Amino acid sequence: AQKVTQAQTEISVVEKEDVTLDCVYETRDTTYYLFWYKQPPSGELVFLIRRNSFDEQNEISGRYSWNFQKSTSSFNFTITASQVVDSAVYFCALSEAHGQAGTALIFGKGTTLSVSS
């Protein structure tokens, strides 16, 4: 069965620290898509990145980077030099090319990141 696990419920860091948010997924599909979303205190869900299962290249966008490893079924998210504005709940999500899960996103429970100044 498809599943997304974010084992870290809450993380607290001080500004300028680096922080990594873990995401482990389960799927039997050979083609799937992984996502990260940010939910700031205002409540909206903001899309951050999508990664296809056939593309294991890591990606960097400013202070954000993502490490996709199929061998360990992980798609981890690192924020470098964290800032207070990074405080939010971060969700990892999965969709599959085949099967019912392809109709929707399967979300992890989220990791709450608190960055203090």
Next chain:
Amino acid sequence: NAGVTQTPKFQVLKTGQSMTLQCAQDMNHNSMYWYRQDPGMGLRLIYYSASEGTTDKGEVPNGYNVSRLNKREFSLRLESAAPSQTSVYFCASSEHLLNSGNTIYFGEGSWLTVV
């Protein structure tokens, strides 16, 4: 640059009352979704519409109905609200269904409390 717009943002209902959450997207997307978000449960799919004229149940459809009014609009109706439906509701859209590798974009959420 509206994206996905949903109304109302906040609503308090009494048990047994009915209401409709409205959603519209301006990205010319074919697929639309309604999710609910509850503490400790993450986001769960209520209903989705693959394209105009079709709707299908998601993970938690009981107590809800939907209407895909046209390509832009997808409404969610609570016929007889129950306290268990207290939640944050998100409308979302994507160009096509997610198994095509599309990205889903969310509205800002609607906070619903049933007392």
